[in-house]
Amino acid sequence: xxxxxxxxxxxxxxxxxxxxxxxxxxxxxxxxxxxxxxxxxxxxxxxxxxxxxxxxxxxxxxxxxxxxxxxxxxxxxxxxxxxxxxxxxxxxxxxxxxxxxxxxxxxxxxxxxxxxxxxxxxxxxxxxxxxxxxxxxxxxxxxxxxxxxxxxxxxxxxxxxxxxxxxxxxxxxxxxxxxxxxxxxxxxxxxxxxxxxxxxxxxxxxxxxxxxxxxxxxxxxxxxxxxxxxxxxxxxxxxxxxxxxxxxxxxxxxxxxxxxxxxxxxxxxxxxxxxxxxxxxxxxxxxxxxxxxxxxxxxxxxxxxxxxxxxxxxxxxxxxxxxxxxxxxxxxxxxxxxxxxxx
Amino acid sequence: xxxxxxxxxxxxxxxxxxxxxxxxxxxxxxxxxxxxxxxxxxxxxxxxxxxxxxxxxxxxxxxxxxxxxxxxxxxxxxxxxxxxxxxxxxxxxxxxxxxxxxxxxxxxxxxxxxxxxxxxxxxxxxxxxxxxxxxxxxxxxxxxxxxxxxxxxxxxxxxxxxxxxxxxxxxxxxxxxxxxxxxxxxxxxxxxxxxxxxxxxxxxxxxxxxxxxxxxxxxxxxxxxxxxxxxxxxxxxxxxxxxxxxxxxxxxxxxxxxxxxxxxxxxxxxxxxxxxxxxxxxxxxxxxxxxxxxxxxxxxxxxxxxxxxxxxxxxxxxxxxxxxxxxxxxxxxxxxxxxxxxx
Numbered sequence: 001x002x003x004x005x006x007x008x009x010x011x012x013x014x015x016x017x018x019x020x021x022x023x024x025x026x027x028x029x030x031x032x033x034x035x036x037x038x039x040x041x042x043x044x045x046x047x048x049x050x051x052x053x054x055x056x057x058x059x060x061x062x063x064x065x066x067x068x069x070x071x072x073x074x075x076x077x078x079x080x081x082x083x084x085x086x087x088x089x090x091x092x093x094x095x096x097x098x099x100x101x102x103x104x105x106x107x108x109x110x111x112x113x114x115x116x117x118x119x120x121x122x123x124x125x126x127x128x129x130x131x132x133x134x135x136x137x138x139x140x141x142x143x144x145x146x147x148x149x150x151x152x153x154x155x156x157x158x159x160x161x162x163x164x165x166x167x168x169x170x171x172x173x174x175x176x177x178x179x180x181x182x183x184x185x186x187x188x189x190x191x192x193x194x195x196x197x198x199x200x201x202x203x204x205x206x207x208x209x210x211x212x213x214x215x216x217x218x219x220x221x222x223x224x225x226x227x228x229x230x231x232x233x234x235x236x237x238x239x240x241x242x243x244x245x246x247x248x249x250x251x252x253x254x255x256x257x258x259x260x261x262x263x264x265x266x267x268x269x270x271x272x273x274x275x276x277x278x279x280x281x282x283x284x285x286x287x288x289x290x291x292x293x294x295x296x297x298x299x300x301x302x303x304x305x306x307x308x309x310x311x312x313x314x315x316x317x318x319x320x321x322x323x324x325x326x327x328x329x330x331x332x333x334x335x336x337x338x339x340x341x342x343x
Numbered sequence: 344x345x346x347x348x349x350x351x352x353x354x355x356x357x358x359x360x361x362x363x364x365x366x367x368x369x370x371x372x373x374x375x376x377x378x379x380x381x382x383x384x385x386x387x388x389x390x391x392x393x394x395x396x397x398x399x400x401x402x403x404x405x406x407x408x409x410x411x412x413x414x415x416x417x418x419x420x421x422x423x424x425x426x427x428x429x430x431x432x433x434x435x436x437x438x439x440x441x442x443x444x445x446x447x448x449x450x451x452x453x454x455x456x457x458x459x460x461x462x463x464x465x466x467x468x469x470x471x472x473x474x475x476x477x478x479x480x481x482x483x484x485x486x487x488x489x490x491x492x493x494x495x496x497x498x499x500x501x502x503x504x505x506x507x508x509x510x511x512x513x514x515x516x517x518x519x520x521x522x523x524x525x526x527x528x529x530x531x532x533x534x535x536x537x538x539x540x541x542x543x544x545x546x547x548x549x550x551x552x553x554x555x556x557x558x559x560x561x562x563x564x565x566x567x568x569x570x571x572x573x574x575x576x577x578x579x580x581x582x583x584x585x586x587x588x589x590x591x592x593x594x595x596x597x598x599x600x601x602x603x604x605x606x607x608x609x610x611x612x613x614x615x616x617x618x619x620x621x622x623x624x625x626x627x628x629x630x631x632x633x634x635x636x637x638x639x640x641x642x643x644x645x646x647x648x649x650x651x652x653x654x655x656x657x658x659x660x661x662x663x664x665x666x667x668x669x670x671x672x673x674x675x676x677x678x679x680x681x682x683x684x685x686x
Contacts, residue, residue, distance in 0.1 A: 005451060006453065041476040063446050063480045101406035107349060108349040109347060114367055131374075133402055145486050340481070
């Protein structure tokens, strides 16, 4: 690994994050669940003879350090609940229980903590999960930016469900549940005090009910992932690498709201790399793609869902995009850090 | 709640921590698992008809912000693994899986991160648990003190095991697995560059194998808890309040190492309130107390275990201590903050 110190880019969700995982965490903790590199670990439940056979536990954790704590469309509390609920949903699990670890900076307004906790309560109710345990630590002024929350979730993966980023096959169809870039731009605009015509609000939302509807309509769904840090481009590259396939998408099918587009143009960002917190990418076998699409569109956060591309056999590990003007370009993983502290 | 801002004392594990939980977290997240106030939530596993009946999931989370990262006898990595393993063990669960969320400060030496991760690996191996999933966030310089780790664990509670701080009954016996105050003084002395005669090392250790041995020898064990923040005094007060009983202990039976005693005298601390990370308090029915004691003493971290007191019917909710000189004093919960950033 280059250099000898942690850089902001190690937290980007892109290439340096991936190097950190490959070079430090995997060698130490390596085990089959971790090695699968999906949004949650999927684990056997050793319950004794004849008990719970075929049942698997899903487990996922996310630390949240978003800055500022409150932004258009959400706050760190809603983000912390939805982020973990979504990671569980992305392996096809039914989320059940959440744990929340709070790191509070001395001097934090109790009113702000109450607001964050109320927002977590509301998001948990929407996602039908319970916050069952927690911990609070306080650090001196300067030891944190007011409030960090680490949420960990567990859920159950039903018998027969097998959703993984490594399951994509040539011929499969790629779906996207809605517009991209809203979360990243919403946080950035609040943080920097920028305005881009109409206000941009975050898409932060729990996607587990959407996933349940999709799995009912398309039981052989191959892969699911929510394109958070690193954006859509990074998620598609992860799928291509994990499954050993190529993914080809069409720029014209990717929805970017005008205010997000304007902000990206002004700031020099590519919306393909901007974080989302209420969108998912799904890979479905061709014969179930239309059913999956209709199912997503009928759910609360899926009305703008579209088919955005296809899985091809080669070039292996590559994501290609047909541009609006008819060309083709390679879509790389995120390199470096674009928007720190976005989640 | 007094005041309108978070104070360091809200993270003490004592009275203000308890107020924060009662006034902010409970009203929002209230549910039976959380309300039990044990070290881990114990939860039903909805696995479908005829599957896993009687099996319960234990779940616990802890954020670790100890300062400095490395201290005599351990580091933040060993602490993060043992803290969560122990919280699971304290409800009688067999710990299985851990999740780790890292918050890293820009500029952290990769060598330090590697050292912490190696220490987590070693502690996880000792405790027979796997780190199955994780997350890494990076904040700018000044957004954290190098490294915080939040570990969340899940385990299975076997059929028939019912260990809770609310189960103590008059006539029960109180056991302590060894000396108190070692962890708190070890961290403090490293942080402040103090020396107290012989060096003090932290007791940080996984206690799940000790608990397994105890449960085998004393299957009706009522309550277990590791006296971390707030120390032995706070743990005993929690038991007295949860169970609606009185606990009477004998000062002469409580082991404090000479160097820890010397440090406490110099700094004006009472060892009863200093954090431990490798000790447990157990409450056993009288008829199983000797068996429990022998079982603890045969395990790696339990050779100095002793019976330190009894459960009495009244005064309800109170902890009383027979002092060495023959008097009796009330032992209160920790008020205010004594040693911040100890875990």
